[in-house]
Amino acid sequence: MLDLYRTALDADEPTLYAAAIEAAVAVTGSEIGYFHLVNEDQETVELGTWSAATLRRCKAVYQRHYPISTAGIWADCARHRRPYIHNDYQGLSRKQGYPEGHVHLVRHLGVPVVCDDRVVLLVGVGNKTSDYDEEDLACLQAIADHAWSLIRHHRQRAALELSDQQFRDLQALVAICVWQWDPVEKKLVCDGNVRRIFGVDSSSDFPASVDALLRFIDPQDHASVLDVLNTASPDFAFDLELHGIRADRMLICLHFRGAAYPRSQGRGIILRGILQDITDRKRAEEALREADRRKDEFLAMLAHELRNPLAPIRNAVQVMRRLGTDDPKLRWTRDVIDRQVEHLARLVDDLLDVSRITRGKIELRKESLVVADILQRALEASRPLIEARRHRFSVRMPVEPIPIEGDFVRLAQVISNLLNNAAKYTDEGGQIRLSVERAGGEVAICVRDTGRGIDPAALPHVFDLFYQVDRTLDRTEGGLGIGLSLVENLVAMHGGTIQAFSAGRGLGSEFVIRLPISGVDDAGSTRPPLEMNPISPTRAE
Template sequence: MILNVDDSDGARYVKGRILRRAGFWVLEAASGQAALSLVRQHAPDLVLLDVKLPDINGLEVCRLIKSDPETAGTLVLQTSFLYMSPSFAQLWGHPIDDLRHDPRSWLECVQAEDRERMKVAFDAMMIDGHMDAEFQLVRGDGKVREVRARAFPVSNTAGVFYRVAGICQDITQQKRAERMLLKEDRRKDEFLAMLAHELRNPLAPMRSAADLLMSCTPSREDTFKARDVIARQLHHLTRLVDDLLDISRFTQGRIVLHDDLVELRTALNTAVEAVRPLIDSRGHTLRLSVPEGPMPVRGDLVRLTQIFSNLLHNAARYTQPGGQLALEVASDGNVLIVRVRDNGPGLSPQALQAIFDPGTAQHGDKAQAISGQEGMGIGLSLVQKLVKLHGGSVHAESAGPGLGSTFVVELPAQPWQSWQPKVGKRASPMGAPRKVMIVDDNIDALEAMAVTLEAMGHMVVTAIDGPVAIVRAVESQPDVILLDLGMPAMDGFEIARRLRAIPELQHVHLVAVTGYGQPADRKRTAEAGFDRHLVKPVDLEALLRILDELGEAA
């Protein structure tokens, strides 16, 4: 509670209005005697006391309040013609007397780029009676604070302006938070753009392979080719999803590489395979020039594939239909040099400087050449990061607009004598047949897994929801239950809890199947009673190892 003491009706009204807007309970008095009476009756937390009062001087009123034991603890703040709170003086950081002598001198403390705008706002306030503006304030110590000022002019009973009343609020932290949120929002947009860009690459050849398999009479050779394409691109897609959906890794700017000895030819072939549908759809011709012999590099096969699929994708995307593309590899023994050429719209010198910047690349010549096809900047920014992580470099070359572009990637070569090509995986030996229950509301996923396990000699029982799963588990007594967590009505955790409560099912091995694979997710499934945790799409090798372990445990 604040007691506002002032014999001027206008000043008392202005201060009272400001305090009430700020959420305070305000009492008012126009004389010293009235103020003393209200202090004794209501014991306010603060008395705003004008010095000049009609009956008792404000200084005497303050002395009387402090001399009375019942009111001595009351906080008294004396005001004068121009009142400024201590918090305002702290924010201002300049001598308050300067403002007392010349109230308009506040403009000199406004940041130069905001000064003219605030002068216009102040002058407009004198006309329309209100100001609400934000500006940067330069304090006496040189520090810059961001301020929101709300004010209005006050006139006397004759209608003549004689002062300005208002509030200044330090919003520095708030504005910093806003900028941080905007920055994170931009990062989110970049992430989503990159996500869409990266996931479409392996999806395209998978779609083409699926279309081939669904054609009327695919040859045996075409069937095997389509199967291999789907397997390779599915592996690539799984790694991409695992990495791209790790939000904490993305926001911290961390990309983790697998440190392997990789045959560069494999990465190039997979990249070409991923972009081939786009190349063919736009009628381009792709010329390959790759030397004979091994081309080992140290790095991550999936990330290397990302590098070259991005470059090929951009070349095919931004080159006019019927264009000429080339993928060329050369080596000087120590460095492998990969060039991706096109005869597309080319790049100006300004665009070449900014081409790897995700914030400005979209304004480059290529983005202008094909309107509405943004995303090149995101892909090239990722390419640059990945190449650097592999110890290499990347740059763009172009003779100018309309003269095509070349992107050059240089990677450290490994000694070819250290290269030992990986042999194909041997088929896992068939273990003892197991009785497996699959619980999944996705019929396609359920049937595909059932057919696969049955083809390997296992007995399969299926269920599409929790109640059916519980009944069939009791009836069939499976060795292992593959349980999808995202079930409707009764989720996987509840199903597991009920299964664990049935005595005759205590021997059953419960395996959680889910799209969530973070450490916290694995901890949660373990605490819920699951024995193992598999992430979708389920790795068949991992599942077969679990089934083999059942036999070893027995």
């Protein structure tokens, strides 16, 4: 058994199998032996190895795997999960015989190894000069169990070594240094990647001190580093971004992160963490910010450039309308131009608003308002589209006025955008509901339709700039994908939130805006009360 343990110290698995079966043959006084593994499926045996004497005497050719259900008597241990002693093997009526060239078997002793409710090993010996007894069985079972223990240890060690190597490879790939700081001994230990991060010769030593680290940190960040290392306490954690200076004087960006852990011996704490070179990431982030800034500038320029020709086109249409014409084709052409100019003007206005918001150049003209007034203005703007598509429209809201603080024009724009979307993405003759509900210190404004709906997977993205739920839509309906992003930003600027809901495609959509209610009971609006003139065919509730 001692030889088996010695072999296991640095042997591979096949060598361990061979050592185990040789020990089993010697301890039981047998002539031959085998050591086979049971696969995880518990249906097949994978032949491992035989004792040296067996290999010398046996000339048979074997396959690598055998089904347990059809294998010979030697597989009874796997089928029934218990040891077997066969002292008259030739007299067994169930034996199937064995291939030509196989060793003639007189006596047989076999044991299984069961681990985690699975048979994992079959170990057997044969042809002892006298009958096998319970002592032989106990010895063989002990060897088999110890062999499996060594095999598991070997596999765990191999897996750990592989994991350690993979971790080191990944560390090197992403330039991460693992460090440990002992506040008592004032000792800082860093792994080898610290040399790579700071461009230090790999053959030179990196002193185990904070001073050695600070040589490569921008002096403006020294105080931050010393503060987290010297004032740490239990449950302490930190996350810093630092500026570093490599040995070749190149400037780099560093991520310095760590946490406190109990000391393995004695009282107190140890700090452990990572130091990572994030220069490439910071450059990529800056490039993205610059690209985003250029995009915003481009949108603003594009919107202004598109707006310039709209005024003369609109004026020309009005001149054509005043001059009049009896030609129906000319009237149709004039009306098409008029409608498309209005559509283009709305798109350009949205582009301008988005560019102003993203650049922080939009200002709200807040005043005391009543929600009903906002809805009236929004409905006036959306009424033509709702009528044109013959939708059934209904409104439900409390009788008492609900005061809020906000920009009247912008909030009406928000509601109008939602109503226009509902009208546009609902097939003709659909239903649109506008409801208002007071809930505590908030007012909830809901626009619900029976339209095309939204895939639940798309809901988290519907407010993203330029995102379109259905890119296969006719482009006359698809838009630019900026309306809902504009709505979300305007609502947020009023201290509110907006959510989108849909049970799926073809099941309609619902958008809910929540805005804080003003502390004033009567906002003192000078606008006339909300009058929902009927939209045909429409009903008001």
